[in-house]
Amino acid sequence: FPSLADNITQMMVVSDNYAFNRVYDFLGQEYSHLRLFQKGYTNTRLIQRLSSATEEENRVSGPFKFVDTSGNVLYEEEALTTMRKFLNPAKNVFVGKAYLDGRKKINHAKDFSSSNFLPLISAHQMLISIMTPGFIQPSSRFELNEDDYKFLRKVMGMHPRESGVEAWKNDSIYYDCFRKFLYYGNYNGPANPNIRIYNKVGMAYGFMSDVAYFVDARNKVEFFLSAVIYVNDDEILNDGRYDYYSVGFPFMEKLGKIIYNYELTRYGCSRGE
Numbered sequence: 001f002p003s004l005a006d007n008i009t010q011m012m013v014v015s016d017n018y019a020f021n022r023v024y025d026f027l028g029q030e031y032s033h034l035r036l037f038q039k040g041y042t043n044t045r046l047i048q049r050l051s052s053a054t055e056e057e058n059r060v061s062g063p064f065k066f067v068d069t070s071g072n073v074l075y076e077e078e079a080l081t082t083m084r085k086f087l088n089p090a091k092n093v094f095v096g097k098a099y100l101d102g103r104k105k106i107n108h109a110k111d112f113s114s115s116n117f118l119p120l121i122s123a124h125q126m127l128i129s130i131m132t133p134g135f136i137q138p139s140s141r142f143e144l145n146e147d148d149y150k151f152l153r154k155v156m157g158m159h160p161r162e163s164g165v166e167a168w169k170n171d172s173i174y175y176d177c178f179r180k181f182l183y184y185g186n187y188n189g190p191a192n193p194n195i196r197i198y199n200k201v202g203m204a205y206g207f208m209s210d211v212a213y214f215v216d217a218r219n220k221v222e223f224f225l226s227a228v229i230y231v232n233d234d235e236i237l238n239d240g241r242y243d244y245y246s247v248g249f250p251f252m253e254k255l256g257k258i259i260y261n262y263e264l265t266r267y268g269c270s271r272g273e
Helices: 004-014 017-027 029-038 120-131 146-157 244-266
Strands: 064-067 073-077 098-101 104-106 195-204 207-216 221-230
Touching: 004 017, 004 146, 017 029, 017 064, 120 146, 120 195, 120 207, 120 221, 146 195, 195 244, 207 244, 221 244
Parallel strands: none
Antiparallel strands: 064 073, 098 104, 195 207, 207 221
16 A cells, blocks of 8 residues: 555655545645645645546545555545635736647637646745755644655655655656656656755646756755746647647746856856756
């Protein structure tokens, strides 16, 4: 049976949607928002699974149970329905000029009022709080012990082949630069041996995002860099015709390399690739 650590690893290393859904079921909407709001992330919303569930279905979390290696139940909870209704707080929750619902084309903007929302500035601060919590005021830090921090940092910077998961050793699919948009874009060759990138990406509906912490131990360069871009020239959502490869990946790659090379020269190091 997968553990929470397994699910978090899958979320961070290969951006697995099903792993996110299992963690979503464990936490539930109300608890997630309560803790996020307490930490100051009042504009963040986790109100849907990464699946085709309805708004009502997403308000139900669980049931779940923890078992030991012999199958004995250690702890379990029944399904929980959140009575409070959370909505996307963005000023404009309508995107595009049309979208596909199955094979049916809907000729108006898609409504994201019942969708997850994470402002880039919040995601950036969350990453800082994980990598360097001392730079975040105590009230906004996550209540994690040192082992938790080490685990999160490890899986956020891990290449798929380093995970020990047999299926991820296929480097033609899960190459070292997999899900490292900033600096690598869609490059599937070997990673720069000097750089380790701790990050989390997102890619859906024409939006691409990456929040990343770069560490070049050899040249003693490290920095945070976060970016989001919308690449959907035809403004039709769910048609599978986004401009990820022609615009999104090249933008992310160039931006990452520009900032990395700037940091190298700022510290008097030789220029990178």
